[in-house]
Amino acid sequence: MNEKVLMKGNEAIAEAAIAAGCRHFFGYPITPQTEVAAYMSKRMPKIGGVYLQAESEVASINMVLGAGAAGVRVMTSTSSPGISLMAEGISYIAGSDVPCLIVNVQRGGPGLGGIQPSQADYFQATKSTAHGDFHILVFAPSTVQETVDMISTAFDLGDKYRMPAMVLSDGMLGQMMEPVILPEAKDPDKDSKNWAVSGHGNKREHNVVNSLYINPQELEDLVKARFERYKIIQENHQMAEEYLADDADIIIVAYGSSSRVSRSAIDAARAQGIKVGMIRPITLWPFPEKFINKHIGHTKAFLSVEMSMGQMVDDVRLVVNGRAPVEFYGRTGGIIPTPKEVLEQIIRINGGVQ
Amino acid sequence: MSDLNVLFAGFGGQGILFSGKVMAYAALMEGKELSWLPSYGPEMRGGTASCSVCISDKAIGSPLVVNPDVLVVMNLPSLEKFEKDVVPGGLIIVDSSIVKKDVTRTDVRVVRIDASRIAEDNGLKGAANMVILGRLFKETGFCSAENLDLGLQKSVPTKKAFLLDNNRKAISLGIESEY
Numbered sequence: 001m002n003e004k005v006l007m008k009g010n011e012a013i014a015e016a017a018i019a020a021g022c023r024h025f026f027g028y029p030i031t032p033q034t035e036v037a038a039y040m041s042k043r044m045p046k047i048g049g050v051y052l053q054a055e056s057e058v059a060s061i062n063m064v065l066g067a068g069a070a071g072v073r074v075m076t077s078t079s080s081p082g083i084s085l086m087a088e089g090i091s092y093i094a095g096s097d098v099p100c101l102i103v104n105v106q107r108g109g110p111g112l113g114g115i116q117p118s119q120a121d122y123f124q125a126t127k128s129t130a131h132g133d134f135h136i137l138v139f140a141p142s143t144v145q146e147t148v149d150m151i152s153t154a155f156d157l158g159d160k161y162r163m164p165a166m167v168l169s170d171g172m173l174g175q176m177m178e179p180v181i182l183p184e185a186k187d188p189d190k191d192s193k194n195w196a197v198s199g200h201g202n203k204r205e206h207n208v209v210n211s212l213y214i215n216p217q218e219l220e221d222l223v224k225a226r227f228e229r230y231k232i233i234q235e236n237h238q239m240a241e242e243y244l245a246d247d248a249d250i251i252i253v254a255y256g257s258s259s260r261v262s263r264s265a266i267d268a269a270r271a272q273g274i275k276v277g278m279i280r281p282i283t284l285w286p287f288p289e290k291f292i293n294k295h296i297g298h299t300k301a302f303l304s305v306e307m308s309m310g311q312m313v314d315d316v317r318l319v320v321n322g323r324a325p326v327e328f329y330g331r332t333g334g335i336i337p338t339p340k341e342v343l344e345q346i347i348r349i350n351g352g353v354q
Numbered sequence: 355m356s357d358l359n360v361l362f363a364g365f366g367g368q369g370i371l372f373s374g375k376v377m378a379y380a381a382l383m384e385g386k387e388l389s390w391l392p393s394y395g396p397e398m399r400g401g402t403a404s405c406s407v408c409i410s411d412k413a414i415g416s417p418l419v420v421n422p423d424v425l426v427v428m429n430l431p432s433l434e435k436f437e438k439d440v441v442p443g444g445l446i447i448v449d450s451s452i453v454k455k456d457v458t459r460t461d462v463r464v465v466r467i468d469a470s471r472i473a474e475d476n477g478l479k480g481a482a483n484m485v486i487l488g489r490l491f492k493e494t495g496f497c498s499a500e501n502l503d504l505g506l507q508k509s510v511p512t513k514k515a516f517l518l519d520n521n522r523k524a525i526s527l528g529i530e531s532e533y
Contacts, residue, residue: 006379006390006508032394115395143413176417177375177390179382264415338420 002182009144010035010174012182013103013167014043016151017075021188022101023049024074026063028056028082031115032171033105036077057082061089061102068098069209071196073155073188077103079171080121081112083129090164091130095211097195097226099158101151102136102166105174108334116334117171117257122311125168126285133223135230137165137237138284140255144178146282152183157237159188161229162195168284170307172257172336233286240288241280244270248277250349251295253316254305255281258330258337262305265342274350284312292319299324301349305342306330356411358496359419362483363404363436364428364449369483372509373426374405376487376521377496380505381409384497389417402431409496424494426486428469430455447490449482465493472527481524488528 007015014036017025025040037053044051050067054060060076067074078086083104093100106121108114125138139154141147150167158165197207213219244266245251254262259280269276279295281288292302302320304313304327313328320326329345331337347353360377362370371392378390391406406419425440427433428449440446442461451470467489469482478485491502503522510518 004382006375006382171394172391172417175392175394177378178414178417179388260414261416261418263413267415336416336418338418339416340420 002184004179004181006177007144007180008035008175008177009147009169010105011039012144012148012180013077013151013169013174014039015182016148017101017155018043018047018049019183019185020073020152020155021186022073022075022155023047024067024072025050025076026052026054026060026067026074027076027078028054028060030079030082032107032117032174033077033079033082033103035174036103036105057085058089061086061093064100064102065089065093065096065098068093068100069096069197071190071193071198073101073159075101075103077105079105079107080109080118083121083124087130090136091132091134092211093164094130094134094136095132096209097162098164098209099155099162100164101154101158102164104166104168106168106170108332114334115171117173117307117336118332118334119170119256119258119307120309120311120332121168122284122306122308125166126287126315134226135285136163137161137233138168139165140168140281140284141173142256142259142280144173144176144180147173148180148182150282152186155188157233159192161233163229168256170257171334237283238286238288238290239282240291241282242291243278243280245277245279245295248275248295248298249300250274250276250303250346251299251301252276252278252303252305252342252346253281253292253312254278255284255312258305258307261337261339262342264339265346268339268343269346269350272347272353274346274353276346276350281312287315287319289319292316296320296323302326303345303349304328305337305345307336308332358409358424358494359422360407360409360424360426360490361404361419361422361436361439362407362426362428363402363432364426364483366401366403368403368428369480370403370428371405373483373487374407376484376502376505376509377407377409377490378505379508380497380502381407383501383504383508386410387412387414389414391417391419402429402435404432404436424490426490428452428482428486433457445493447486447493449486451482465489467528467531469528472531473524476523476527478520478524478527481520484521484524485528485531488525489531490528491525492529
């Protein structure tokens with residue numbers, strides 16, 4: 001096993017991707033994500049990989065499409081405005097059934113916004129990444145170690161279901177250092193990608209990777225087949241962590257950085273005798289409905305805590321579906337909520353401290 | 355030791371982030387849970403830099419130190435900005451070579467150390483951050499002396515190993531500094 005080291009979240013993303021067999025990185029610098037690209041630019045040439053700083057995010061994502069179509073493990077990373085620029089390409093990748101990894105180290109928005117941490121791209125990641133009927137896998141780490149472990153899962157599931165996977169981080173998780181044990185290097189299974197356009201010496205029928213379907217029936221059939229795959233994913237790959245949820249009167253739903261703040265608030269509230277717990281979504285798509293449904297009944301109220309004006313709270317409301325009140329607390333624009341603020345919300349919902 | 359939340363603050367270039375890194379690595383050597391979070395962005399260019407370090411026996415929740423147990427200040431703006439946030443009974447360590455203003459809080463412990471002058475007098479210009487770290491170590495005992503040194507070794511890149519001894523010397527000066 002590797003030694004425990006201190007690493008920045010962004011650098012850990014890069015090293016974990018290399019360990020997962022990624023040898024192709026295309027990107028464009030943007031704060032607070034730049035360390036991912038900087039790290040890749042140092043490491044990739046030493047291990048026979050490709051690091052390319054493209055002229056823009058639009059170019060980067062199309063390079064990802066090309067490399068992914070050729071069957072290699074490929075990734076890009078950016079921060080919020082960069083994802084907006086990549087939108088068209090992500091839709092093409094999804095429409096071409098090509099796997100890839102996209103990292104979003106979120107910053108405050110909209111527009112150029114700011115460079116401080118944010119979770120205001122939840123809708124973009126889970127619902128409207130770009131045009132057309134499609135989903136991408138969305139993973140939300142809350143520690144540097146989890147980020148590292150998740151990169152490999154994201155690549156594997158993306159390959160398995162032939163779709164883009166996103167790791168939705170933020171400026172805090174990207175910039176902070178924590179102890180981390182890096183995974184052992186592995187070689188991805190290249191043979192499973194028998195659909196790839198990687199050259200075959202005329203030994204088989206040629207493969208086509210494409211997202212243009214002029215015949216509407218053909219397109220509908222294809223989209224429907226894709227949604228059958230999505231159903232399998234929703235059934236099998238919901239991930240969440242439960243923290244002190246079993247006896248909780250109040251359950252906080254929070255992911256990533258805001259879940260860390262919430263955890264501190266929960267510990268403080270428990271010390272005052274308030275039964276509060278947390279469901280921390282690890283996959284944002286598929287949204288971990290099962291974990292929320294499990295706690296309907298004993299939970300008197302849910303509280304979604306986010307670094308946004310309230311985005312994931314819509315998904316919590318859809319699952320809870322009127323069976324309990326769903327409240328929201330958030331800060332935005334690059335402000336990280338404090339444990340004290342969240343504790344005040346817990347106490348308010350609890351009707352004070354007994 | 356239970357939780358220890360430390361905020362290092364000063365000008366960019368004083369080694370604020372490095373101090374935090376040495377502390378974080380020392381805590382790792384000690385077998386603790388920890389986090390290190392820098393301020394980032396335009397304020398780092400000539401302006402103030404700060405760095406949050408959390409050390410605990412349990413998993414770290416929010417890594418952003420809002421109310422530090424220990425505040426290290428190496429410039430005046432940082433004292434003015436963060437003094438009010440220190441927990442009652444907490445500790446403020448001030449580089450008194452740079453910050454002439456007194457701490458106004460009366461419910462915290464204050465250590466004023468002439469760190470920049472001590473460093474300069476000993477031919478260690480620029481190592482005031484390590485002098486202060488030595489003092490912080492002495493005041494809080496957040497790790498063993500062995501682990502502090504291991505933390506330093508882990509934090510200094512191999513290419514800059516020649517800087518190790520100067521840093522060690524600066525830390526010792528901090529530990530031995532007058533009350």
